[in-house]
Amino acid sequence: MEHFESWKDLLNPEFYIKMGGFWLILFIIFAETGLFVGFFLPGDSLLFVSGIYAVEIVKETFGGTGSNLLDTTILATAVAVAAVIGNEIGYWFGLKAGPALYKKEDSFLFKKKYLFQAHDFFEQHGALAVIMARFLPIVRTFTPIVAGIVKMDKTRFLIDNIIGAFLWSFSLIFAGHYLDALFKTQFDIDLKSHLEMIIIIIVLITTVPIIAKFFFGKKKEEVKQDADISK
Template sequence: MSAGPALVWTVVLTFVFLECAVILGLFLPGDSMLITAGVVMASHASGEAQVWALSIGTMIAAIAGNQVGYVIGSRTGHRLVARKNGRYINAKNLQRVTELLRRHGFVAVLIARWIPWVRTLCPTVAGAAGMDHRKFTVASTIGAILWAPVLLLIGYYAGGFLDRVPWLMPIVVATLVIGLIVGTVLGIRHYRQEMAKPAEDFELETVPLNIVDAETRTARG
């Protein structure tokens, strides 16, 4: 593996895992990163084999990230920390994710993959609300297959068309990479600003038994 693909692997797997596991992921350009990685892979001779292997890697990273997010949420109990006047980590958004899980359960976890800020908050809220772990795992696994590899392959095959125009490919790749770097820097800055805001507790409301593990709920009283 050359330095280029190795760097792509490192960035992609790290971003996907963080976006699915921890609050920092709210501020990372996950979707655009996957498409950019696919385009970059298209410019390498071993790109096709690399992108298919990376697709499997991103799926595993997304599933693992969601499991970490779920565990973090389950350890908080029904109480999550919001940020007063926060852009994403506020009581309103946490309530919206809770409502989504309450009304749609399994399907909500699938839908969450395609909504950036919901994608990160959903596992934590599901864990805190006591959503049945097996149902969550199945839904998050299906969602992982339908999200990260799909965007990565879209970028790769789009890059294949761009590669037919020699002068255009370097311009597109440079633009996408610069945009990704700028987006990441700004995202980390916004994350620091968000976490510096005053914290406030968010109490999860009771969630119907059709999406909650009854034993977990009974144990919590």
């Protein structure tokens, strides 16, 4: 079992997999939205790396099925269910206590600006935001809360929640599993030996859209303000 050595371990998906395996992975995915404090946890990279270790994870937990496809499907399904439950709790919290969050002071575990970003994302994309947010760090943590705040239809939210959770879980976990197999057979490269580079690439892919949106959105706002002043 892994032991905590530094804060860098908290950003390393492999650390969680080796420390707690199947059940810790599910808890982290649940916490990202169900406890809305997991926005700093490695969600996307955790799923991709979990796909690489999928057979080992399921074997250590349940003894394995003897089928790589079935083992990977079991892991992806369990993660999707945890993600659905987390979002439903986030929605319920937004429905009951969401408005009070706009008055809450910032803390280490809560940043009001993320709530506003999720709200803008939800307003821009409507019901599809619940599905799309799954693939965006930070935004996926607060989108279900915003959906609850704006009183999105419960049935519509549940459907979008399920679709988004399964798309997110299966795409990333299966990508990790089968890309690892592909690189081993075609290029004799073990992705487990290059996890740091893989994590950096995933972080860049998932965060660049958010950074770009923030940067260009800020520039657009500045241009608008200058135009208003000139009038």
